[in-house]
Amino acid sequence: MSDEQGFSRWISGRAMECPTHLNEDRHHSGRRFARRVYLPRVIGLATGFFCVASVLVMQPLSGWWWLLLVANGFVWPHLAWQVADRAPDPTRAEIRNLLIDSCMGGVWIAVMGLNALPSALIVAMMGMNNMGCGGVKLFLYGLLLLICACTLTLGLIHIPLNLETMPSQVWICLPMLIVYPMYYGLVSYRTAVKLSEHKRRLMQLSTRDGMTGVYNRRHWEHLLHGEYDNCQRYQRSATLLLIDIDHFKSINDNFGHDVGDEAILAITEHLQLILRITDVVGRFGGDEFGVIMSGTSQESAIQAMVRVCEQLNTFRLPRAPQVVLRVSVGVAQFDRRMTSYREWLKAADLALYKAKNSGRGRIEAAA
Numbered sequence: 461m462s463d464e465q466g467f468s469r470w471i472s473g474r475a476m477e478c479p480t481h482l483n484e485d486r487h488h489s490g491r492r493f494a495r496r497v498y499l500p501r502v503i504g505l506a507t508g509f510f511c512v513a514s515v516l517v518m519q520p521l522s523g524w525w526w527l528l529l530v531a532n533g534f535v536w537p538h539l540a541w542q543v544a545d546r547a548p549d550p551t552r553a554e555i556r557n558l559l560i561d562s563c564m565g566g567v568w569i570a571v572m573g574l575n576a577l578p579s580a581l582i583v584a585m586m587g588m589n590n591m592g593c594g595g596v597k598l599f600l601y602g603l604l605l606l607i608c609a610c611t612l613t614l615g616l617i618h619i620p621l622n623l624e625t626m627p628s629q630v631w632i633c634l635p636m637l638i639v640y641p642m643y644y645g646l647v648s649y650r651t652a653v654k655l656s657e658h659k660r661r662l663m664q665l666s667t668r669d670g671m672t673g674v675y676n677r678r679h680w681e682h683l684l685h686g687e688y689d690n691c692q693r694y695q696r697s698a699t700l701l702l703i704d705i706d707h708f709k710s711i712n713d714n715f716g717h718d719v720g721d722e723a724i725l726a727i728t729e730h731l732q733l734i735l736r737i738t739d740v741v742g743r744f745g746g747d748e749f750g751v752i753m754s755g756t757s758q759e760s761a762i763q764a765m766v767r768v769c770e771q772l773n774t775f776r777l778p779r780a781p782q783v784v785l786r787v788s789v790g791v792a793q794f795d796r797r798m799t800s801y802r803e804w805l806k807a808a809d810l811a812l813y814k815a816k817n818s819g820r821g822r823i824e825a826a827a
């Protein structure tokens with residue numbers, strides 16, 4: 461239920477600085493936030509009604525207090541949701557609602573004459589809500605409001621103190637004591653599951669190439685950096701390959717970009733199916749790919765790539781069967797004398813350049 465950002469925006473009043481699409485996003489996430497608070501509030505205030513009512517029956521109070529208690533317990537949760545849902549800034553409206561909850565909590569503590577168990581329960585539930593929704597800041601604001609509202613009410617209506625909780629009142633407080641924290645835990649668990657799913661998707665977006673699903677250039681280079689460090693530290697061998705489709709521009713020009721995309725996907729599939737699962741395939745962008753073969757000598761890497769080229773020779777694109785996909789490949793084995801992974805990459809790039817200049821459709825090793 462955490463929305464600390466929303467709370468800090470509310471506190472600093474920076475809401476209107478965002479561009480329109482960000483404001484729309486914020487509006488949606490504000491509504492989701494209000495929605496997440498809605499059911500816990502319905503349950504918390506309904507169970508809380510009985511706690512307060514069990515003490516109120518012993519107090520010499522007018523019927524108006526009972527009306528207010530019913531309204532707070534059963535009408536306010538729905539009103540609060542409607543207000544937040546329709547507000548231009550739902551997060552701000554929901555934070556305001558939470559602070560109203562704290563205020564009302566203070567009022568009920570006073571009206572109960574500070575009866576120990578229900579008062580402690582109200583402070584704990586408000587604290588849990590405010591801490592969960594806006595962190596320490598909202599918790600402190602809520603607590604301050606609760607204390608002020610309690611003191612003010614005590615001063616206004618001169619209620620006799622009634623600190624002791626009777627056994628029957630303990631029983632009536634049990635549902636709030638048990639049900640509310642359990643439900644709150646469930647909501648927090650669901651939020652954590654959603655967050656981890658979002659994190660996984662973000663991770664996927666930031667490391668994978670959108671079209672082929674293999675690693676994008678940035679992440680692939682990051683993995684290459686790691687491989688370089690490992691090879692240096694543990695004297696391991698590894699070979700790097702850069703692969704570029706030959707005359708790819710003419711496939712695009714003659715058959716259209718859709719067929720060009722199919723060619724890129726076909727090369728990706730061949731690399732993934734024929735090479736080892738441990739070989740790290742990345743798309744450099746356009747028609748260029750990179751492969752890191754960990755623990756593999758240059759000769760073995762070339763043999764593996766020859767198998768890929770042989771398969772490509774027999775493969776035909778469904779929408780352009782006359783096209784034979786050919787690739788040029790630059791191969792560079794790790795060398796301890798290299799001073800950085802970039803030097804390794806440069807060696808493979810030079811070998812690829814050589815393959816292109818020597819007539820394409822070739823595999824060239826770095827000098």
Ligand SMILES: Nc1nc2c(ncn2[C@@H]2O[C@H](COP(=O)(O)OP(=O)(O)OP(=O)(O)O)[C@@H](O)[C@H]2O)c(=O)[nH]1
Nearest residue numbers: 704705706707708709710712717720721745746747
């Ligand atoms: N269909 C498609 N084309 C792309 C994509 N990304 C880049 N291209 C095109 O790929 C072509 C890259 O061509 P180059 O590598 O420069 O040249 P080439 O025709 O392959 O020539 P050589 O590499 O020298 O054999 C350009 O025309 C780009 O517009 C893509 O995702 N899909």
